[in-house]
Amino acid sequence: MTALDEIKIGGLGASRKRVEDNRFIRGKGNYTDDIVLPGMLHMEILRSPLAHARIKSIDTSKAWDIPGVHLVLTGEMMATRNLAWMPTLSYDTQAVLATDKVRFQGQEVACVIADDPYVARDGCEAIHVEYEPLPAIVNPTQAVAPDAPIIRDDKTNQADNVIYDWEVGDKEGTDRAFAEADVISKLQLHYPRSHPSPIECCASIADFNRATSKLTVYMTTQAPHIIRAAVAMVAELPEHMIRIVSPDIGGGFGNKVPVYPGYVCSILASILLERPVKWIEDKTGNLISTGFARDVYLTGELALRKDGKVLGVRMHTDADHGAFFSDAQPSKFKIGLMHSTFACYDIPVAHLTARGTYTNKAPGGVAYRCSFRVTEAMFFQERMMQAAANDLGMDQAAFRRMNFVRDDQFPHRTPFGFLLDSGQYAKCLDVGLEAVGYQDFQRQKEEAKARGRLLGIGISTMTEPLGAGNSREYDILGIKMFDSAELRVHMTGKALLRTGAKTQGQGHETTWAQIVAHELGIPAEDVTVEEGDTDTAPFGMGTYASRSTPVAGAAVAMVSRKIRAKARKLAAHLLEVSEEDVEWELGRFYVRSAPDRGVSIQECAMAAYSNMPDGMEPGLEGNAYYDPPNLTWPFACYIVTVEVDPETGVWDVLNVVAVDDCGVRINPMIVEGQIMGGLTEAYAMSNMQFITFDAEGNCVGSNYMDYLLPTAWETPGYELHEVVTPCPHHPIGAKGVGECAAVGGPAAFVNAVMDALRDTGVRNIDMPVLPDRVWEAIQFGRDVSGAPPVKTDE
């Protein structure tokens, strides 16, 4: 017998072509908007044009008069069912439809349900709302000003616009470190508000069946089981009578984690009308009302010894949460995992204070391609590291290297309490420097300078916490962050796998089958993967924060091992030996003393249905719930080179090198696809993509004409490298990866531009590093802030 070739059966390490592509390339995907139910009606939302205003009256009579309109919902009607407000994922409340005031531009005011979406939109236009405008607040400084209007006057005990004051770390120890420092390096900056903006907007089809009392909701959600729990609690429907189906999703990036008013309204409308109600959000609705990301101000300081050793970190963050505190994050933390900052550096002491404020902007604070504010944490870290290297007059690569947690220091406890378990940081940096030609570039840069050209090189190195939980520390609304998998092996050895995660482009249908192939030797093509239907999938917390491979993927390995344990008993029975005498190799059990005598996993599967030993429960299926012992800690080194045109401020990317250590790669092709996608989001945020506001709270960036996303034309090419340090606690050694490049990447781009401008003495230009900001920095030799309000054309 020759052993199975794991790559040939699509196992671990195979760049297997994706199963899901077969339908997508034919235009046969099944996205929410593709679903049509008999008798289905269509819903549109009327949104507030003002950022802050009291509602004096709403007249819906003309909308009701339009033929084809079935229902007009207002906040007043929602209130009679106790649904005008709903809880958020951060223990706050959010208006479903406004009753008293509107608190941001784009807030949901009314809904019209009609025969088709055109008529529903006609209905919205026929509604007359009378507003009394109030002063708008568009940044945290305005929010805490003494005369600031109170945005959340709906809440008792809310005397100002502050949501929380929070701190973590060792204040006294940090103060001592700063007192002993040779040099203190300080940096102030703003990580601008951004929007994940998947191409597919949010959507739902609610279908309440009065005869069975069952509510089925097809919707764009990354976490269908959390939605089921939320609907059970908010709408007071019994959980077993709620079925959430998340069909194909056209990108999520964190935007499709929260519960949005549109979902709730479509559900209520379906209950009232006893017909299916479809809501398809338009792009402007998506950009101005659903979960934004970032919008955090930093004041950061590093205590430094002359030789380059970092002695301590002091940070204060001011987060602008918009009108409702609806961050999707574990309940213990107020500013997500911001305190994972500086984790890859061996720093004795650190202290972080954080304040959150309400403003008249959309709520959200979602983990946009990151693990709960980790993107801000790593951006601040790497911008501060570059500024500190410059302040010390040190080489930025050498400065990082001397402060890294060394390979022999694991496990390593960070000053904020995280436990790092593995990594080869210096090796990753070396691979990156070699690939980009670091020394040679420094020479080119000097030569270019002599001819009046500005070249720059930016480095970003970071480890980030991915794959929440463990359940001791991580939960969403009290629900612990574990995940699950259920595996059924049919009698012919084919299998059906279901997990509590939900793919949105990550390729779970392909990679989960590879884990089964690795553990059981069943060819990946023989394994069907299903996710997203709460009536069939085991309970899970969904896909975001790069948690699927670390948690659900681990559950897939663990359930496969349970199946293998039972198959071993079946093998012993078939081989007529004791279980102890049976050995395993990929896809086959054999007799230890006679390796030629063996049975395949497929033969064991058949026996489970046709020839099981006396007393054995028939069948070959099982499930596993996996609670990870720790987060996974991938490491990455991103290096970018740029040329800045001093006349125009335009900068061009010359080279992007990415070195990712995400542990064992299940499907290298898919991993590389994730990294390139993340790098593009990093480039986008550094170069063009942001949502800002004018002084009246008007959203600038409310459609794709104003909210710029990079196309194939601007986007640079990428050179990818890998280092592999297996995760010591994950069953197959994998770490999260989907978000690394989006998290670590932005600082590399910005650092490169700032490096090119180093002789100007400018310390910071806020993202996006637009040409006019670069030009201003060069012309006037000053820092450039991007904080709102911005001036408009008028």
Add this chain to the structure above:
Amino acid sequence: MSSLFQEQRDPVGGAVPIRRVSVTVNGERRVADVEPRLLLAHFLRQGLRLTGTHTGCDTTNCGACTVLLDGKPVKSCTVLAVQADGRAVTTVEGLASASELHPLQEGFKDEHGLQCGFCTPGMMLAAKALLDENPNPSEEDVRWALSGNLCRCTGYQNIVKSVLWAAQKLQGLSPQAAENGGSAT
């Protein structure tokens, strides 16, 4: 066939003139009575149930709704169905023959040119328009031709490789020759 709004009960009291349109979609003549304001994207999706054409942005920016109108790529979210009257439309459903995939479809799968799949039909049709005009494009040609189509997942590099793969295949060359088209190592 059933016409687009046949099931409606005179939604605006008969005040809106209904226009009959005849459009050749993927080689088949389709006739429907439509409101003049009906978008081509909705004519295809809701009317003909050709849901491979996706709508993303409503403002002609994202290109998810790209179809070919008389062979030229258009954003069907900002074309009225009445403007397609008497003309020919190709959607993603018209790319493959009964027995085999179009090389672009093969190329996108082979080169991992898609993740969530939402932009993919529009990307492939924009690419088809390019290859129909320029069978042997450079990487730069491909990037320019696709610059009206947004993808949030892939970072484009593999999309470019997919199109170059298809170009090779359409010319009867070994698609592996396209491997060097992108710069991923």
